[in-house]
Amino acid sequence: MEIKNSDVATLIKALQDPRTGLNWLALEILGLIQEGKTSQKSYLEPGQKRRKSGQTTEPYTETEEMGVALAVLDSRIVAPMDYWEKALELADEATKKPTTPTGGIGVIPRRPRVPIKLSLIDDLRESQEFVPDEHEAKVIVMRLKELLAEARSEPQ
Amino acid sequence: MRSQLLQEIISELQGLNASSPSLLQQTATDKIFEIFVWSCTLKALRTIGATLQTRDATDRPTTSLQFRLGPGMIFAPTTTPGFVLVSYEGKEYELQNGLRVLGSSKVLHELDICILQRTAAVRCRQNRIHPEPSSVCFLAECKYYGGGLPLHLGREYLGLSSEFTLRVKTLVANTAKNDVQTLVKRHRGTTHFDILPTDQAKIDRFVGWLATELEHVL
Numbered sequence: 001m002e003i004k005n006s007d008v009a010t011l012i013k014a015l016q017d018p019r020t021g022l023n024w025l026a027l028e029i030l031g032l033i034q035e036g037k038t039s040q041k042s043y044l045e046p047g048q049k050r051r052k053s054g055q056t057t058e059p060y061t062e063t064e065e066m067g068v069a070l071a072v073l074d075s076r077i078v079a080p081m082d083y084w085e086k087a088l089e090l091a092d093e094a095t096k097k098p099t100t101p102t103g104g105i106g107v108i109p110r111r112p113r114v115p116i117k118l119s120l121i122d123d124l125r126e127s128q129e130f131v132p133d134e135h136e137a138k139v140i141v142m143r144l145k146e147l148l149a150e151a152r153s154e155p156q
Numbered sequence: 157m158r159s160q161l162l163q164e165i166i167s168e169l170q171g172l173n174a175s176s177p178s179l180l181q182q183t184a185t186d187k188i189f190e191i192f193v194w195s196c197t198l199k200a201l202r203t204i205g206a207t208l209q210t211r212d213a214t215d216r217p218t219t220s221l222q223f224r225l226g227p228g229m230i231f232a233p234t235t236t237p238g239f240v241l242v243s244y245e246g247k248e249y250e251l252q253n254g255l256r257v258l259g260s261s262k263v264l265h266e267l268d269i270c271i272l273q274r275t276a277a278v279r280c281r282q283n284r285i286h287p288e289p290s291s292v293c294f295l296a297e298c299k300y301y302g303g304g305l306p307l308h309l310g311r312e313y314l315g316l317s318s319e320f321t322l323r324v325k326t327l328v329a330n331t332a333k334n335d336v337q338t339l340v341k342r343h344r345g346t347t348h349f350d351i352l353p354t355d356q357a358k359i360d361r362f363v364g365w366l367a368t369e370l371e372h373v374l
Contacts, residue, residue, distance in 0.1 A: 007159075011165070014169070020169055021173050022169060077169070080185045080189070082352075083330075085353070086359075090192075093199060094208060095198070116219055117220040118191065120191070120223045120224070122181070122184070136175040140168050144169070147161065147164055
């Protein structure tokens with residue numbers, strides 16, 4: 001299908017490049033753009049005096065195509081880091097044991113709590129452990145977050 | 157977009173592939189969203205006063221929980237993730253993720269998040285059999301999409317829903333689509349959409365709903 005926005009076309013080509021290895025992301029962007037956007041439309045049937053309302057699907061504009069691409073990059077690359085960190089925070093909160101004594105007199109020695117550690121194993125890649133909080137990856141994701149925000153704020 | 161900005165974005169994506177290729181797998185981002193919803197369920201269990209203990213895939217206590225990209229079988233520790241042993245009001249359960257469970261048609265389904273009766277789970281491990289639908293107390297189907305939810309996901313959820321006749325089951329997603337919500341609601345299902353890590357109010361409402369419902373079924 002033809003992409004109206006030349007920058008989106010460039011981005012998709014780059015995603016499909018084997019060096020980038022993100023063909024699935026390119027397909028997701030293409031699929032969403034191809035689906036189009038639903039909107040309400042009013043129409044007048046022949047012989048009728050009152051306009052009626054119905055739902056239609058329209059193609060995205062050039063500007064909207066870029067909006068779709070940026071939204072997908074954000075949700076697929078940047079946001080997962082936020083989800084992972086929130087999951088760690090919630091899991092840690094939920095598994096905290098009370099450290100205050102519940103009754104009686106005396107000193108109860110406090111043992112340091114071992115925080116829960118979460119990890120994700122990729123069995124298909126020889127059990128490679130996927131560590132979303134790996135420093136280098138985190139730095140790149142944070143940089144991408146800034147770049148995407150800059151792209152969204154550019155005048156169209 | 158300025159061509160320099162576009163090139164910078166592309167360059168960072170290439171750098172990410174080099175430094176952390178697993179991060180860029182589609183299945184990884186889907187799984188991370190499941191783990192996030194799993195952690196909300198964990199918080200809800202804590203809220204109702206359940207005692208929680210993390211266990212590894214061989215049912216031994218651990219402080220390091222491992223999740224897996226693919227679905228697992230409860231009796232095969234090399235395929236299953238770790239789980240959380242839940243004690244509540246004198247009974248025990250297991251909070252599981254990515255587990256294969258039999259539906260009422262005897263077809264195996266992967267349940268993104270579920271709570272199983274502990275006695276049934278232990279029996280399954282010992283006898284190397286799959287859990288039956290009667291052992292499931294709660295399930296959540298998680299969907300993570302870059303754009304709006306496609307309608308077929310609503311239909312798929314209804315299919316899964318009919319295989320597990322539970323009081324508490326829900327479709328959870330990071331985004332929303334009116335027609336999916338309408339479809340599921342029409343068939344008396346529940347949905348929780350737009351659950352984002354940046355929206356604490358939505359997370360609190362979702363956890364609150366989970367806590368109320370779990371209190372009634374456990």
